[in-house]
Amino acid sequence: MEQTLEKNQTATFITSANLLEHWQGHRGLTRRVIEAFPEKEFFEYSIGGMRPFAAMVQELLAIAAPGLREIVGGNTEDLNEHLEHQNSKAYLLESWDQATAEINQLWAQIPEEKFTETILAFGQYEGTVWSTILYFIDNEIHHRAQGFVFLRSLGIEPPYFWQR
């Protein structure tokens, strides 16, 4: 029993390749949630003083690929959530697809030992690389779920959560 416990501490829960696939599965679902919004409500609708879903999506775009670029390149990226021309769903969907491809390319460049290193993401958030990347994913799930409530409140059925 003690031996099991000790081995369990360093056992791999998930490999790097599976985590990428898991993340991209979530990103596919988020893309379908963006698509489900009517153009106007995507940019304007909100509940309880929150940001509209488009602003949350801009945050997600500002984090995912730029955050990985920082992890791979070691440079400090700015957290820029207000890019120009982000005033149409089509533009944001195109940016989403570009990020999807960039994430795959960057992922292949992360060396095995990198995940346990400590970084200062966007020059301000300290943590291990694994916890930083999980934060990116968790933050996406969090905001997307808020988009689900906005859709429900608009009488629109969101995509299935379990569909990736």
Added chain:
Amino acid sequence: MEQTLEKNQTATFITSANLLEHWQGHRGLTRRVIEAFPEKEFFEYSIGGMRPFAAMVQELLAIAAPGLREIVGGNTEDLNEHLEHQNSKAYLLESWDQATAEINQLWAQIPEEKFTETILAFGQYEGTVWSTILYFIDNEIHHRAQGFVFLRSLGIEPPYFWQR
């Protein structure tokens, strides 16, 4: 480059011990979201025809410890979201704390090689153990975020998402 790519496929992204800590961090945040709800609204308030937050919490309780019991014991657990006496916040918080302790105990009993095995969770959801456990966590983040919107809509500031 090719060598890096190949090594990257099987590299550990996160260890079992860190994943447990990560999950329990999320569970601590969910507990604070439960606490933030007024008693009545916890059981009755909803948006767009969704379930009230208490019903989502019952689902989370029906999944986490029972799901892990199944993974550890190999038996089939029922997905029982409607336990008796779950009509007070205090009772659900107590159940939450019991689950927290049980998850820690069960986690130590998962052998290293188990995470890549395929299981049929609750007798119906097929997947690897790692993807099943990530689903439990992702589902918690998803529903908790919906609780965040309910709170905002009630004029109540939710706990900080990044606080674990």
